[in-house]
Amino acid sequence: MTVLHVFAYVMLQLAIPKRIDSLGYNFPVYSTDICPMTAKEWSNASIQLNCNETHGYHCVPDKNFSSLIQFCYPRGRSIPFQKGNCLELAYTGILNHVKCGHFIYGCPEKDYFSNEIYRYPACLRLVAKCFAADLNCLRKRYTMIDGREKNSTFNREQSLEEENNATGFIVAVFSLSILFLILCGLVAVLYQKIRKLQRSIDSALKEGYFSF
Structure with a gap:
């Protein structure tokens, strides 16, 4: 096997979506660093996952907001949603709305279909289990993390004091x-x-x- 063949094999393996089975969904979902940002990219991703009209390609945050996931949705290719909402894949596999009117930017201002979510990048960007545009969530996360660090420091100091005693x-x-x-x-x-x-x-x- 030549170096070129090895390189091609490695690139092919990297291109294969990584399936996630730990989230408890009723159908396969795959992790991804970014979702498609144009109609053409959306179509190409759909072809890569072998999605179709009855099992339409989608890419949204998982129910824990820990990562973006892509999948072939068993309920169809295009589901209508109202303005003022982003999306998540909730429960065991239901596309669910997430209110975003408080976002500092990017919340959909008109009704749209689920396969058009790429038009609203703010709904597809996550930071620390929050949407990047959701400052309220980010503040809560920071307070929680900061509190844990302070509590950890207190526990270390308490343990040191007990050890000294x-x-x-x-x-x-x-x-x-x-x-x-x-x-x-x-x-x-x-x-x-x-x-x-x-x-x-x-x-x-x-x-x-x-x-x-």
Whole structure:
């Protein structure tokens, strides 16, 4: 196999959409970094996935807003939606509207069909599980992430304080134990000296060195 063949094979593998089975949809969905942005790109993507009139090609955010997904929708090629809404693939596989009137730009201003969503790029751009144009969602996400980081920092500081306290307790117990052993040793030595002195006195009394 030549280098050219290897290169062609690698490019072909990269071009094959990656199927996602972990989202619980009733039909195959495939991850994609970007959705088609023109009618021609939409048509080419439809051909690549082998979609048709009854199972029409679509590309929208998944129900967790974690990524963009493309799929052949079993309910048809062109579903009408009202203005003021973007789309998501909800539940087990239902194209659902997502209100976007609060977006800072790009919310559809007139009714449209689902296979025309490419005309509204703001509905196809995600950041941190939010639409890029949805500042309210982004603020909430930032607050949540920032809160987790602060909580994590607090937990680390708390763990460090508990560790320091435990270390201090161990040192204190060890020090008291050493002092107790030293005290026991001194008492034992003193006791031995007292016993020796007592024996000396008893011995002297018996030999008559002391008289009363």
